[in-house]
Amino acid sequence: MRIKALLILITIDQLCACTIIPGQHISHFSSQSSVEMPVTENNKTILKKLNIKLITAQLIVDLEKDLNNRSLGANNIANLYYNYRIGSKAKKGAPLAHSSQYLVGPRDILTITVWEHPELTIPAGEFRSAETAGTIVGEDGNIFYPYAGVIKAAGRTVEEIRQQLTEKLSVYIEQVQLDVRIASYRSQRVYVVGEVATPGIQLVKDIPLTVLEAINSAGGLSPEADSRNITLTRHDKTYSINLLSLYEGGDLSQNVPLEHGDVLNVPDRQFNKVFVLGDSNILNSFASGTNSATRSRSVFMNKGRMTLTEAISDQGGINMEVADAARIFIFRGGLGRPEIFHLNAKSPDALLLADRFPLQPRDVIFIDRAPGIRWNQIINQILPTVTLLNSFVQPFDPNR
Numbered sequence: 278m279r280i281k282a283l284l285i286l287i288t289i290d291q292l293c294a295c296t297i298i299p300g301q302h303i304s305h306f307s308s309q310s311s312v313e314m315p316v317t318e319n320n321k322t323i324l325k326k327l328n329i330k331l332i333t334a335q336l337i338v339d340l341e342k343d344l345n346n347r348s349l350g351a352n353n354i355a356n357l358y359y360n361y362r363i364g365s366k367a368k369k370g371a372p373l374a375h376s377s378q379y380l381v382g383p384r385d386i387l388t389i390t391v392w393e394h395p396e397l398t399i400p401a402g403e404f405r406s407a408e409t410a411g412t413i414v415g416e417d418g419n420i421f422y423p424y425a426g427v428i429k430a431a432g433r434t435v436e437e438i439r440q441q442l443t444e445k446l447s448v449y450i451e452q453v454q455l456d457v458r459i460a461s462y463r464s465q466r467v468y469v470v471g472e473v474a475t476p477g478i479q480l481v482k483d484i485p486l487t488v489l490e491a492i493n494s495a496g497g498l499s500p501e502a503d504s505r506n507i508t509l510t511r512h513d514k515t516y517s518i519n520l521l522s523l524y525e526g527g528d529l530s531q532n533v534p535l536e537h538g539d540v541l542n543v544p545d546r547q548f549n550k551v552f553v554l555g556d557s558n559i560l561n562s563f564a565s566g567t568n569s570a571t572r573s574r575s576v577f578m579n580k581g582r583m584t585l586t587e588a589i590s591d592q593g594g595i596n597m598e599v600a601d602a603a604r605i606f607i608f609r610g611g612l613g614r615p616e617i618f619h620l621n622a623k624s625p626d627a628l629l630l631a632d633r634f635p636l637q638p639r640d641v642i643f644i645d646r647a648p649g650i651r652w653n654q655i656i657n658q659i660l661p662t663v664t665l666l667n668s669f670v671q672p673f674d675p676n677r
Contacts, residue, residue: 307329308329309326310326310329313325314327316613317612317614327615329617330617330618331619331620332607332618334630337633346635348580351369354611354637355505356505356506356517358548358611358637359503360506360517365508367508367515367516369516371509371516371530371531371533374533377534378434379434379481380431380434381414381430381433381434381459381464382464383414383418383464385414385461386411386414386463387412387413387430387457388412388457388459388460389412389422389442389455389456389457390456390458392456397423397446411460418431422442424445424450425441425442435459438457439455439456443455459482459483463480464537465536466478467479467538467540468539469494469495470540470541470543471502471541471544471545472499472544472545472546473492473502473543474495474496474499475495475496476495479495479535481537485534485535486535487532488509488518488533489520489523492520498520501545501546502544503544503581504520504521504524504543505519506519506544507519507541507543507544508542509533509535509540509541510540511538521581548639549577549581551576551583551588551640553575553576553591555645556596556645557594557600582635583636584631584633584636585607585631585632585634586628588640589642595644599646600644600647601644601645601647602644603622604621604645605619605642605643606619606620606645607620607636607642608641608643609637609640609641610639620634
């Protein structure tokens, strides 16, 4: 029996030397992080331990005082995180709008009609469309018209072209009456790419093409679109367009008129997610034809906004059998300013505070395990070893 007891003690000692508590855990109600984190201060990156902030009613009040913690706040982190992660230098705000009048360009087709002079007009007929019968603007931006000669058309409005043609033809025709219209718009186009139903080319016509109209013409946003971080590239500059502010906040400045050569990119929402780790309720997943279980997954933020309660609920809630509701942690590292928050939800009414705690993209929520459950894990690890030892150690015979 002495040998058996000695072997059991040695086994327990070795297990304790390796690890008493398997898995990941936060020291009980720590006030600081156990490891140093890279923090950006005064444009320099330093290493320091972070203070763990307790989620209280006062913290919620302080957060709600800052309008940028609201969904439509101009500097809400969901509007900045995309550019931060990809290293973009997109400018906030819309570019300056230019003249809304359409300017004729190369390859456009014009229809020119001179009243009471059919010899100067090639009419469209049953077998000839207006595009076929029209006058094409050349690559040099000019058109040729009888008696008027070569006319500069590119970069001008149809009213300006009409006025010059009238002046030229008035030398030969009294009281000239003519009309100039665009039969086919082919010179100006914008490119809509990314998370829309039908990405491709959109033609600019006499009615100004705005961001909203271009996206609608492309079939609308796809379910994977991030409407807060649309980028507009014009020439050598890129601008950030927040379409959610237009939809929900009525910010018409986001509905920018587009110009020839603009590239409108609708990114996906992969950065707009949070991660729920630890002991939430187990979710079943079917992989490779087998039923496997997982306690962790990522949760997408709807329109870049989500509260702590919503994230835990979407994960299935707290696992009451093994989790310690008093030890819920939020780890945040956005924009180089990491933070750690702690929610003590031992009392269920603390979830009311959690429902007013706004999450940020890439937040990590960790639900710790109850200490008693950890000890049960230790016992479950030791018992097989003790049983094995029992099978090898002979019973002590006092008569020996």
